[in-house]
Amino acid sequence: MSDPSAPSCTAFEGPRRLASGALAEVALAVKAAADGGSLQPLLVFDDASGHVIDFDLRGTEADVIARLPALAAQLAPPPAQPRQTEEETAAGPRGKGRPKLGVIAREVTLLPRHWDWLAVQQGGASATLRRLVEQARRAGGVSQQRRMARETAYRFISAMAGNLAGFEEATRALFADDRPRMEAHMATWPQDIRNHTLRLAWGDHVPPTEA
Incomplete structure (x- = not known):
């Protein structure tokens, strides 16, 4: 397998x-x-x-x-390394015992209505803030995947289609996330190059364009 x-x-x-x-x-x-x-x-x-x-x-x-x-x-890609907190870095190597979860205490400034809202959320203010941050990170991850897909497709067409008719226009459409316009400018390209470009830019592994 x-x-x-x-x-x-x-x-x-x-x-x-x-x-x-x-x-x-x-x-x-x-x-x-x-x-x-x-x-x-x-x-x-x-x-x-x-x-x-x-x-x-x-x-x-x-x-x-x-x-x-x-x-x-x-x-x-390089393996992800566990992040060390500022407190752990300053304290040096840790001894035996329960490991820290990497939580860092810092000041957060909010309006009174924000604190009122956080106070009634399940898990308390800290848990709610962490949950909101994770949701924002996931949403940003989709945008990053889209950007990486565009760059991957651009590297491919730069090597394989840089001298073909419609290359510049197709590139503009790629970075505008305009698939129909890009396909129109690639219409005269060899079929295998067209198909691979679309797979890199909009394949099943690539998240859909955000509205």
């Missing part, structure tokens, strides 16, 4: 999509095309970022596969 968190990529042989999926699958497809004497440029893109990936195709298929873990480590 494949790891859903593993890097995914897509290879193009000229304007044609050659392969898409896990690094190993795509790497072997690219090696086969290169060894077969393909005359078209072979470009591989990280599906998460739109950056070009360089496979080391030297040696046998086993040699190529053996080098992929190092490449996957470069593509993977």
